[in-house]
Amino acid sequence: MAKQVVLLVGTKKGLYQVRSDADRKKWTVDGPHEAPAPIHHATYDPRDGSMYAAINSTWGGSRIQYSRDLGKTWQTSKNPAFPEGSDRTFFQTWHIEPGHAKTPNILWAGTEPAALWKSEDRGETWQLNKALDDQPSRAKWVPGFGGMGLHSIAIDADEPNKLQVGISVGGVYTSTDGGASWVQDNAQTGGKEDRPDVFYCIHKLLAHPKTSGVRFMRVHVDVFWREPGETAWRNRTEGLPSTFGFAAAMHPRDRSVAYVIPLDDTKRTASPPGIGVYSTNDRGATWTRNDRGLPPGAALESVREGMDTDLLDPLGVYFGTANGDVWASRDEGKSWERAAQYLPYVTSVHAATID
Amino acid sequence: MLATPVRRAHVRVLLHGAYRGFAGGARDVTLDAATLREALEALVRAHPSLAERLRDEHGRLRAHLSLFVNQEDARFVGGEDATLADGDIVHVIPALSGG
Numbered sequence: 531m532a533k534q535v536v537l538l539v540g541t542k543k544g545l546y547q548v549r550s551d552a553d554r555k556k557w558t559v560d561g562p563h564e565a566p567a568p569i570h571h572a573t574y575d576p577r578d579g580s581m582y583a584a585i586n587s588t589w590g591g592s593r594i595q596y597s598r599d600l601g602k603t604w605q606t607s608k609n610p611a612f613p614e615g616s617d618r619t620f621f622q623t624w625h626i627e628p629g630h631a632k633t634p635n636i637l638w639a640g641t642e643p644a645a646l647w648k649s650e651d652r653g654e655t656w657q658l659n660k661a662l663d664d665q666p667s668r669a670k671w672v673p674g675f676g677g678m679g680l681h682s683i684a685i686d687a688d689e690p691n692k693l694q695v696g697i698s699v700g701g702v703y704t705s706t707d708g709g710a711s712w713v714q715d716n717a718q719t720g721g722k723e724d725r726p727d728v729f730y731c732i733h734k735l736l737a738h739p740k741t742s743g744v745r746f747m748r749v750h751v752d753v754f755w756r757e758p759g760e761t762a763w764r765n766r767t768e769g770l771p772s773t774f775g776f777a778a779a780m781h782p783r784d785r786s787v788a789y790v791i792p793l794d795d796t797k798r799t800a801s802p803p804g805i806g807v808y809s810t811n812d813r814g815a816t817w818t819r820n821d822r823g824l825p826p827g828a829a830l831e832s833v834r835e836g837m838d839t840d841l842l843d844p845l846g847v848y849f850g851t852a853n854g855d856v857w858a859s860r861d862e863g864k865s866w867e868r869a870a871q872y873l874p875y876v877t878s879v880h881a882a883t884i885d
Numbered sequence: 886m887l888a889t890p891v892r893r894a895h896v897r898v899l900l901h902g903a904y905r906g907f908a909g910g911a912r913d914v915t916l917d918a919a920t921l922r923e924a925l926e927a928l929v930r931a932h933p934s935l936a937e938r939l940r941d942e943h944g945r946l947r948a949h950l951s952l953f954v955n956q957e958d959a960r961f962v963g964g965e966d967a968t969l970a971d972g973d974i975v976h977v978i979p980a981l982s983g984g
Contacts, residue, residue, distance in 0.1 A: 588949040589903040589979040590938035607935065611942030619941050 533852030533885055535840045537848055537869065538581065538598070539856055540569030545583050547601055548870045554846050556859040563604065564595070565874075571835045574882030575628040578795040581882075582637070582653055584623035584827055592622040594639065596653040600884070610639065610656040618643045625835070626653075629685035631662070634674035640680030643850045644671055644697045648709065659709050662695065667714060671700035672733050674750075677739075681834060684737035684745060696732030696747070702763075720765030721752060734778040734834055741785035746814075748778035753812040755791060766814025772801040777837035781862075786813045789833045789839075789847060789863055799829035799852075807837075807849065809863050823866035824857065835878030842883060850876025893917040894969040898928050902979040908932040921954060922965035924975050939977075951978040 537548040537557075544562025567587035583604070594607040612618045619817050621642045629636035638738050639647040639656060646659040662668075671678060682696030691708040694715060704715040721729055731750035738744035743758025751773045754763035763802045767773055772793035781787035792801045800806065804827035810819045827836040831852040839845035846861040850856045854873040898914045903913055914931050918924035930938045940946055952959040953976040959967050969975070 587903075590907055591941060591947045593937070594933075606937075609937045609942065614943070616943075619943060619945075 532705075533842065533883060535842070536574065536793040536882040536884055537838075537856060537858075538572035538583070538601075538874065538878075538880040538882060539850055539870065539876055540572050540583070540835065540876035541811060541850075542568045543874040545569045545585075546870070546873055548856055549602070549855035550869070552856060553840060554840075554842070555867075557858070559870050559873075560601075562874075563601070564611060564787055564793065570623060571625050571878045571880070572628040572694050573626050573628065573880045576883075577631060577634055578652065579884070580652060582628075584626060584639075589747070592620065594623055594626065594653060596654070597834070605654075607649075607653055608655045609647070610641055610658070611644075611656065612645070615810050618645075621677075622679075624681040625683060627685065630685050633690045636685045637692075638685075640683055640695065642677045642679035642856040644678050644680040644700055646680055646683070646695055646709065655846045661705075662703060662709055662712050662721055663704060665703070665712060665714075668700070674698040676834075682732060682735035684735050686737055686742050687740050687744075688742035692742075692747070694735060694737070696715070696735035697730075698733070699727070699731040699750075699791065700736075701715065701730040702732060702735060702747070702793050717762040718754065718765065719762045721754070723763060724819050725751065732815075733776045736778060736780050736788075738785050739782050743784050744780075746778060746788045748775060748790060749794075753778070753814060755788075757813070764814075766810070769810075769817035770778060770808055771803075771819075774798075775803075776834040777832040779839050779847065781839055781845060782839055783843075783845075784811070787862075789837060790817075791837060791849060797829070798854075799831045804828050805830040805851075807847065807863055820859075820863050820865070821866065823859075829856070833877055835880070836876065838881040840881040840883045846881065848879050848881050852876065893919045893923070893972045894973060896924060896969050896971070896973045896975055898924060898975045898977060900977050904935070904938065904977045904979060908935055918943050918969055920965065920969060920976040921959055921963070921967040921975065924969060925952075925965070928977070949980040951980045953977065953978065963976065 539546040544565030545560030572583040586592040627638045637649040646655040657681040684694045686692035702715040703712040717857045728751040734748040745756040747754040752767040772792040777791040779789045806821040829858040837849040847859040856870040858869040916927040
């Protein structure tokens with residue numbers, strides 16, 4: 531069966547599916563599901579074909595849903611629940627991450643208040659990761675502008691017990707034993723010394739899906755790279771038009787390629803000269819602006835979960851915008867076409883490559 | 886000495902808006918309850934999927950949820966301790982929010 535690409539597009543008012551065949555020239559839009567609930571993130575699990583969505587509703591409270599039939603029908607998980615006596619209450623889900631291929635049935639979720647949750651039954655129930663929750667340094671975590679959430683869960687390509695989480699504002703924690711213990715992991719080289727707090731405001735942390743030890747991280751200020759065996763984050767911001775941004779993606783095959791959408795630090799929209807996707811093919815040493823097909827000079831905005839790639843060759847790269855557009859590139863990010871428009875504010879884009 | 890049996894009223898619970906969806910499309914449930922709290926407990930027994938939609942993990946009623954007994958906002962007639970009488974109608978309503 532020919533491959534297809536399904537973009538799971540979370541918006542401030544429901545989840546949409548934007549579909550195309552492997553040519554990625556013509557797109558259809560289905561949705562919304564669960565409007566008017568805001569959807570912070572939705573994802574596809576290639577291990578078993580399940581879909582997951584963070585339904586962050588005011589009515590009835592936030593919840594995680596899963597679908598076993600590619601989004602035709604959805605079931606509701608048992609909510610993540612802080613233990614009795616806790617002064618915290620589950621408010622909403624920021625990210626859902628399928629586990630490693632070697633650990634079937636396991637998923638991870640990051641929430642607000644910032645906490646890590648593990649499911650061992652394909653997302654039907656969730657258990658609090660107590661080791662991270664018991665970190666004494668948790669007392670120093672503070673909310674960012676969007677709240678205090680755990681939004682990045684980076685699982686190593688080869689070793690499922692090696693994982694990292696990113697917290698706004700709490701920094702990076704690394705585990706080498708599957709989450710049984712954690713250490714803070716915020717050593718950096720070349721970062722800002724005058725504002726140490728901003729380094730702890732992680733915006734997106736990614737693990738390369740094929741090469742063990744390779745990481746790419748978008749922080750409130752600056753972007754960072756880490757190579758296998760390194761123990762510090764290397765500042766790789768030089769060449770970008772601004773130091774701020776949210777959306778980030780890695781090439782799923784080429785371990786030297788990554789993408790970001792820089793934003794103006796004060797306006798929080800695309801940095802001058804307008805919307806552009808910046809790519810590196812040398813692990814962040816240099817950056818190239820890609821804007822062919824994008825509206826010239828447009829002050830668009832793409833947020834934390836706003837960009838992703840498919841698995842096809844040449845690579846498809848996708849991002850959503852606050853004005854309800856979804857943009858697609860089918861030539862590794864060099865040129866762009868609009869895949870969907872007039873959606874609500876897009877909060878997340880996840881590209882599922884489905885056989 | 887035997888405890889005096891509690892007299893439970895025969896009431897209808899009407900589900901509105903999103904709460905119908907949370908209950909699989911059910912519009913109303915007839916049940917016996919002495920108080921609003923008991924009515925909610927019986928409602929969850931009838932539709933377990935409502936449990937986490939009505940209360941958070943600490944048992945608190947969720948925000949953006951309005952409960953009425955007949956035409957009265959339950960907050961002003963005793964809250965969850967509001968007593969129910971035969972024929973009362975309890976409304977479970979997604980609170981007016983957004984805009």
